[in-house]
Amino acid sequence: MFPVSPNYGSGCPCFPTPCAQAVLGSTSTPVPCPALPACVPPGVLPLSRRPPAWGRAARQPPGLPLALARAFSNNKILVELDESSGVATMKFKSPPVNSLSLDFLTEFCISLEKLENNRACRGVILTSAIPKIFSSGLDITEMCGKSTEHYAEFWRAVQEMWLRVYGCNMVMIAAVNGSSPAGGCLIALSCDYRIMVDNPKFSIGLNETQLGIVAPFWFKDTFVNVVGQRIAERSLQLGALHPAPEALKLGVVDELVPEEKLQERAAAVMAQWLALPDHARQITKSMMRKTVLDRLISHREEDIQHFISFTSKESIQKSLRMYMEMLRKKSG
Numbered sequence: 001m002f003p004v005s006p007n008y009g010s011g012c013p014c015f016p017t018p019c020a021q022a023v024l025g026s027t028s029t030p031v032p033c034p035a036l037p038a039c040v041p042p043g044v045l046p047l048s049r050r051p052p053a054w055g056r057a058a059r060q061p062p063g064l065p066l067a068l069a070r071a072f073s074n075n076k077i078l079v080e081l082d083e084s085s086g087v088a089t090m091k092f093k094s095p096p097v098n099s100l101s102l103d104f105l106t107e108f109c110i111s112l113e114k115l116e117n118n119r120a121c122r123g124v125i126l127t128s129a130i131p132k133i134f135s136s137g138l139d140i141t142e143m144c145g146k147s148t149e150h151y152a153e154f155w156r157a158v159q160e161m162w163l164r165v166y167g168c169n170m171v172m173i174a175a176v177n178g179s180s181p182a183g184g185c186l187i188a189l190s191c192d193y194r195i196m197v198d199n200p201k202f203s204i205g206l207n208e209t210q211l212g213i214v215a216p217f218w219f220k221d222t223f224v225n226v227v228g229q230r231i232a233e234r235s236l237q238l239g240a241l242h243p244a245p246e247a248l249k250l251g252v253v254d255e256l257v258p259e260e261k262l263q264e265r266a267a268a269v270m271a272q273w274l275a276l277p278d279h280a281r282q283i284t285k286s287m288m289r290k291t292v293l294d295r296l297i298s299h300r301e302e303d304i305q306h307f308i309s310f311t312s313k314e315s316i317q318k319s320l321r322m323y324m325e326m327l328r329k330k331s332g
């Protein structure tokens with residue numbers, strides 16, 4: 001029996017019996033499963049998978065229950081699709097702080113994939129249902145005291161989340177309604193546009209160095225592509241968390257709005273972006289992001305090994321434990 005594609009799992013229609021396409025051939029080259037991209041090997045969804053739907057929301061594919069197309073929620077993310085506008089909202093609702101656990105990341109990828117496969121959906125707004133927090137970033141407990149197999153699985157899920165958001169053909173808008181450190185910031189940076197609530201108590205940034213860890217090269221690349229080399233270099237070295245007004249000045253976010261206007265403004269910006277022909281916008285987006293995406297795709301396994309050896313170091317484990325202790329003391 002040959003191994004299955006690394007993306008094969010319970011999200012695939014052929015689960016638990018892998019279809020022929022989900023099985024890796026003797027060459028170990030993953031063969032894409034046409035049935036569902038969950039079986040597709042890691043990477044970016046090719047542009048050709050989404051037919052252009054400019055000017056109107058395309059029809060619901062036959063066979064998909066209507067209720068599923070309008071709203072679905074597994075556990076940690078509430079997804080609502082407005083078929084008339086073609087815009088979905090993914091609302092993070094994983095208390096207490098929307099940390100990006102393995103379960104969260106898995107649900108996130110499956111939810112986004114469902115939307116990508118739904119022709120009625122052309123744009124997604126990412127936001128939070130937890131007051132004052134957009135996302136607290138990667139779940140630190142997933143990186144503490146676990147096995148190397150667990151670190152590998154977790155890191156693959158983090159990579160997958162980024163590849164899917166950064167490489168997404170749909171318009172992605174982050175409606176940042178709370179603090180957004182590290183991995184939370186990465187999600188926002190990977191969108192096409194960021195709107196943040198105008199509240200200096202909410203901050204955003206890649207603060208990894210404050211935890212004694214290092215933002216991986218693809219976090220850094222994403223940041224540089226948004227704010228430029230100089231701002232990214234200073235902000236990354238200092239592990240800076242920028243209060244909303246400063247984040248706007250530095251270009252980390254595109255605009256600030258009062259909290260009560262956030263969803264309305266996100267919908268208005270989305271409408272502007274969706275007024276463009278999909279194919280032209282998608283090809284342009286792909287052209288702008290391809291180099292950075294390809295860099296991780298071609299070094300994915302190496303990056304996982306790097307993460308495992310870095311995270312497994314006793315000095316790193318110690319830093320993470322101390323950081324968690326500091327958070328616990330602060331909260332308790």
Ligand SMILES: CCCCC/C=C\CCCC/C=C/C(=O)SCCNC(=O)CCNC(=O)[C@H](O)C(C)(C)COP(=O)(O)OP(=O)(O)OC[C@H]1O[C@@H](n2cnc3c(N)ncnc32)[C@H](O)[C@@H]1OP(=O)(O)O
Pocket residue numbers: 096097099133135136137138139140141179181182183184207208211213214215216306307310311324327328329330331332
């Ligand atoms: C050279 C190459 C290198 C290769 C790669 C190597 C390394 C890996 C790099 C990995 C990149 C990492 C990215 C990350 O995202 S790391 C996570 C960074 N996140 C943070 O620093 C945020 C920490 N949290 C906070 O600052 C605050 O919690 C808050 C989000 C501002 C919310 O504040 P507040 O409302 O006051 O809530 P509490 O602080 O009281 O927290 C409530 C409980 O939640 C727990 N918590 C918070 N954040 C996390 C988290 N990220 N993971 C897990 N748990 C978290 C906190 O401990 C509280 O728990 P308790 O109730 O049990 O005490």
